[in-house]
Amino acid sequence: MDRFGMNVKFTAKAGQRDALVQILLGAATAMEAIPECEKYMISVSDSEPDTIWVNEIWNDAGAHKASLDQEATKASIQQAMPLIAGVEAFQIRPVGGKGL
Amino acid sequence: MDRFGMNVKFTAKAGQRDALVQILLGAATAMEAIPECEKYMISVSDSEPDTIWVNEIWNDAGAHKASLDQEATKASIQQAMPLIAGVEAFQIRPVGGKGL
Numbered sequence: 294m295d296r297f298g299m300n301v302k303f304t305a306k307a308g309q310r311d312a313l314v315q316i317l318l319g320a321a322t323a324m325e326a327i328p329e330c331e332k333y334m335i336s337v338s339d340s341e342p343d344t345i346w347v348n349e350i351w352n353d354a355g356a357h358k359a360s361l362d363q364e365a366t367k368a369s370i371q372q373a374m375p376l377i378a379g380v381e382a383f384q385i386r387p388v389g390g391k392g393l
Numbered sequence: 394m395d396r397f398g399m400n401v402k403f404t405a406k407a408g409q410r411d412a413l414v415q416i417l418l419g420a421a422t423a424m425e426a427i428p429e430c431e432k433y434m435i436s437v438s439d440s441e442p443d444t445i446w447v448n449e450i451w452n453d454a455g456a457h458k459a460s461l462d463q464e465a466t467k468a469s470i471q472q473a474m475p476l477i478a479g480v481e482a483f484q485i486r487p488v489g490g491k492g493l
Contacts, residue, residue, distance in 0.1 A: 314488060317490070318488075318489050318490065321491045324491045325491055332492030333490050333491040333492065334450075334490040334492060335487070335489055336485035336487045338484065338486065339486055340484060346485050350492070383438065383446065384439070384440060385446050386437050386438065387434060387435070388437055389434075390417070390435040391422075391425055391430060391431075391432055392432030392434055
């Protein structure tokens with residue numbers, strides 16, 4: 294089964310980046326209980342002050358899809374939505390490298 | 394010291410994606426000898442057949458910069474250049490999450 298990943302670039306509404314980071318860190322903590330989620334890493338950008346990147350890697354696409362139906366995920370999304378100005382999501386298929 | 398990362402989206406010249414993936418996997422193998430490089434993960438995209446993503450995480454920005462001066466890195470870049478049609482590079486500062 295191929296791994297599945299997402300590189301997601303969020304643009305927060307002005308002044309809301311750090312609040313959005315906190316929600317995403319909470320979502321990442323919830324992912325600790327989901328072994329099929331290998332990585333859910335949150336980064337900011339020093340050159341784009343409203344930008345947040347989430348880099349996710351999953352055992353397979355089905356596990357990612359199933360997570361979207363979980364109550365904890367739905368609650369995080371509902372909390373995050375009012376803080377988000379834009380989303381660019383890139384679906385990826387990890388093939389190898391260091392730390393995978 | 395803050396971690397340092399790069400999310401890099403390569404567009405390969407037509408028909409050259411898999412050759413470029415092999416060069417990047419070779420670069421990732423060289424990174425195994427560099428403890429300051431925590432992750433150097435290579436992915437493709439099923440929806441964009443010429444796209445390759447590299448997600449890099451380093452102990453700090455200085456270690457990343459030093460790696461660019463190493464002979465192995467320079468050789469990889471020289472091999473890869475003729476296969477690359479475009480590059481978008483996003484500098485990131487990892488702040489937390491699962492698998493970091």
